[in-house]
Amino acid sequence: MADNRKRRPINRPKFHHTTFATTKLHEMVEFYEKVAGLEPVHYGDEAAWLTNDDANHRIALLALPGLKLPQDKGHTAGLHHTAFEYESFDQWIDNYLRLKADGIVPFLNLDHGMTMSMYYQDPEGNGVEIQVDTFGNWHASKEWMWYSAEFAKDPIGAHFDPDKIAEARERGLSFEEIHRRCREGEYKPEVIPEVYLPEFW
Structure with missing residues (x-):
């Protein structure tokens, strides 16, 4: 039928x-x-x-x-994060450095393959992703997600230390080179955080 x-x-x-x-x-x-x-x-x-x-x-x-305060928010079903995207790698890393100087740092940093993403928490504990598209083209990044065996195997991606990313840019490395090295694990942080939202209530 x-x-x-x-x-x-x-x-x-x-x-x-x-x-x-x-x-x-x-x-x-x-x-x-x-x-x-x-x-x-x-x-x-x-x-x-x-x-x-x-x-x-x-x-x-x-x-x-x-309103009632949430309990164990990081480990309950519901919204994990909302996301905002920068058009360029330089804008993205400059925003990280600006926020860091103000004491605001991400709790999680991931190179998903199609984006490089930093995850912050707002005052209510909601996740906020600030990302940059590694392809610079939504059609190309969408196509990569669709057919890539690499993404299918590991959609979470590679953890990175944003300070190491900023230092690599200062040394003159291109976005493409930084992204490649990040995927290979060169900028891995000393401690790998959980993907769960940190609980702070």
């Missing part, structure tokens, strides 16, 4: 924003502005809507009354 269900819309909506319930509205606004350049379009006592591009908002923050 034929399956005539329509598995997806013929005209697909584009992803627009993520909304977080928060007990730390002001800290969250400050964090997302500092880490990813999201500025408030509207900022009230109980909510804020933030954007870093032409959209009216990309993240909404709701300070709902009576």
